[in-house]
Amino acid sequence: MLGAVFRGPGRLEVGEMETPEIGPDEVLVKVGANTVCGTDVRILRGEKTRGIGRDVVLGHELAGHVAEAGRNVRGYEVGAPVALAPAISCLRCFYCRRGMENVCVNKRIVGNVVDGGLAEYVRVPAEAVQAGNLFVAERDLPSEYLALAEPLACCVRGLENYRVELDDVVLVMGAGPIGLFHLQLALLAGARTVIVSNRSEERRAFARELGASVTVDPTSEDLSEVVAEHTHGLGVDVAVVCIGVASLVNDALGLARKGGRVNLFAGFAGEGVAEVEANLIHYNELVVSGASDTRRADYETALRLIESGRIEVESMVTHRFPLGEAAEAIEASARREGIKVAVVP
Ligand SMILES: [Zn+2]
Ligand SMILES: [Zn+2]
Missing domain, CATH: 3.90.180.10 (Medium-chain alcohol dehydrogenases, catalytic domain)
Incomplete structure (x- = not known):
């Protein structure tokens, strides 16, 4: 063979x-x-x-x-x-x-x-x-x-860690395959608004096609302004970082509302050292989570979501x-x- x-x-x-x-x-x-x-x-x-x-x-x-x-x-x-x-x-x-x-x-x-x-x-x-x-x-x-089902299963695992609740506003940073899966999962889980940021217009178009409420080009638009606009100035309920750039971690922390959840889904390049304003986590009572690989149960969930067409x-x-x-x-x-x-x- x-x-x-x-x-x-x-x-x-x-x-x-x-x-x-x-x-x-x-x-x-x-x-x-x-x-x-x-x-x-x-x-x-x-x-x-x-x-x-x-x-x-x-x-x-x-x-x-x-x-x-x-x-x-x-x-x-x-x-x-x-x-x-x-x-x-x-x-x-x-x-x-x-x-x-x-x-x-x-x-x-x-x-x-x-x-x-x-x-x-x-x-x-x-x-x-x-x-x-x-x-x-x-x-x-x-x-x-x-x-x-494999990459989707990893995202299902991530979702279990960051949770999306009914009517949440979710920010997905990155619109590669992983970001597009988180977008779809957030919508399935009941999000009201999903904001997707990505530099590439082609990928932003994909995100809109798959149901993103708003897409942002972070190189030419102010992401924090867009977030403020859609959250009455509070910040998002959930931010999911799907790009392995460590400097985005602090951005995500700053864009979440008090009590919000931030998921570091991406693996970060190199040692993955990020400088963060720790008081954002402290005073805002943020919950920061990660995601690593997948369990068989997540895989099965992902496979069924694909088979039934609930994930495109x-x-x-x-x-x-x-x-x-x-x-x-x-x-x-x-x-x-x-x-x-x-x-x-
Ligand atoms: Zn893979
Ligand atoms: Zn073991």
């Missing part, structure tokens, strides 16, 4: 490799699509090295169809549409025991250390099959839509590349072309 193997920074080798053989407790998935994300870009650039294996097939946002199920495996018929939650948690560590498998200390991620979705086939390891990481889709939608994904997949052009696909994603890039074998 064809596969895209990470050989080290800057080196993605697309070539023939052995089709994986599965054990009696494993499932072989014929990949229908693998969507590319910022993490793949950072891995390939050598910016993300922790938890990344060498000579591994990249790709952690994948969906496809069951090609073969091991003889001990139940519940996966050949041909069934499936989507994979790529984080394989140990289910035994301190965090797993407390419902925080997303931050499992022994986590292994398909596409980082276990061969992933930038290939024609992917072997789902026994522990992932057993833990239910491989979800059977209720609708056989194009795989590139189902694959988006069709328009978000703007680019499709064949597997032979996986490197070009990652480069296109790095250039922030369109919204989401899919590799379709």
Whole structure:
């Protein structure tokens, strides 16, 4: 089969490799699509090295169809549409025991250390099959839509941390795929107004299309004025930072109302050191939260939201590349072309 193997920074080798053989407790998935994300870009650039294996097939946002199920495996018929939650948690560590498998200390991620979705086939390891990481889709939608359950699941996890209440005014900083998911989730959760800020007019147009009440170009408009206008000068109930620029953290703190919630959803570049006016948190009683990866439950929620059409994904997949052009696909994603890039074998 064809596969895209990470050989080290800057080196993605697309070539023939052995089709994986599965054990009696494993499932072989014929990949229908693998969507590319910022993490793949950072891995390939050598910016993300922790938890990344060498000579591994990249790709952690994948969906496809069951090609073969091991003889001990139940519940996966050949041909069934499936989507994979790529984080394989140990289910035994301190965090797993407390419902925080997303931050499992022994986590292994398909596409980082276990061969992933930038290939024609992917072997789902026994522990992932057993833990239910491989979800059977209720609708056989194009795989590139189902694959988006992974990034959406991370946003669902974030939403659990920052919460949106009925009639909230929410500010989403960033209108890449992640920002657009937070926008849609906030609306689903009952937000009255969602303000989206982004430099790119193309992305702001996407945000408006997906229901943003207001979009702001922070390079030419005063975001705090727009926020004041829509909140009677109080500030937003929730601000979600979806751009990994540390200086935005203090901006977000300053734009939230007293008692508001600020979620640092993005991972921040480099060491991620941000200078913040700590008294904003203190006097305004702000609640600051983070978000890391996703739990199986979040993944299932995300998958159902996509299948039922409550989260719009069709328009978000703007680019499709064949597997032979996986490197070009990652480069296109790095250039922030369109919204989401899919590799379709
Ligand atoms: Zn991702
Ligand atoms: Zn664990």
